[in-house]
Amino acid sequence: MKNRLKVLRAERDWSQQDLADRLEVSRQSVNAIETGKYDPSLPLAFRIAELFDMRIEEIFLRG
Amino acid sequence: MAEKTKNVGKGFSGRQPGFWAAAFALAMCAIAFAEHRGLLGGWRSLPFVAAATLFLFPLTKAANNRQAAAGALSPATRRYNRRMLIWSLGYVLCLGIAMTVRNYLHPQGALLWGIAVLPSVPMIFFVWTLARYVVEEEDEYLRYRQTSAALIGLALVLLAGTLWGFLETFGVAPHVPAWWVVPVWAIGLGLGQMVMTSAERRTGRT
Incomplete structure (x- = not known):
């Protein structure tokens, strides 16, 4: 699943570690999600959406 | 949440986990070869096995360092590494006790059964460690x-x-x-x- 995490992070000038700290996950998790290697669970997807104040489908894209 | 990178060692103490794992494996292979050639065997191998087991300390430290550098050292991972080290040492200890008792006391019956089972006990804790990690990892x-x-x-x-x-x-x-x-x-x-x-x-x- 594609996502806009890297772009959203860059817009806020956050490093992967910054985002990881805000989500309370490992930097490796952020990396895995950003690169599409791992799709987050629904609870984590909601946390990401809440952090960026967006809807889940605005961050995670089909295909 | 994973712990941030800190004090990743350099030089000898900063070697990759694979180096220490290979050192441990090579030492065990050398002991097995010596046993095959009749130079070691039974309880005589134990000091060498115990010495080879010491490689597990830098292996665990190197694994912690590497995971920290990769942004993947969570508190649960640290506990997992520590427990695995403890029970690896426990495995060697139980094996040593069992072999020593067998060679010196030549037990029969229930005691023989007991010492035969003893080295398997740490395996229960290996499985427990893995199960605890899955439960504790957030x-x-x-x-x-x-x-x-x-x-x-x-x-x-x-x-x-x-x-x-x-x-x-x-x-x-x-x-x-x-x-x-x-x-x-x-x-x-x-x-x-x-x-x-x-x-x-x-x-x-x-």
């Missing part, structure tokens, strides 16, 4: 990663065990004691971690 990606590595280790045990079992049945391979499942599983766990890391690098990470 980072879902790290949990997925470790679970995948454990499944690769299990796959290796099943494949190697089945293959060797049939080779033995058809008389083309010598008998291998069933306790070899532990080192084979440990090797599989390490290979699983390498497979996961390799997959991550292919997607342009780490």
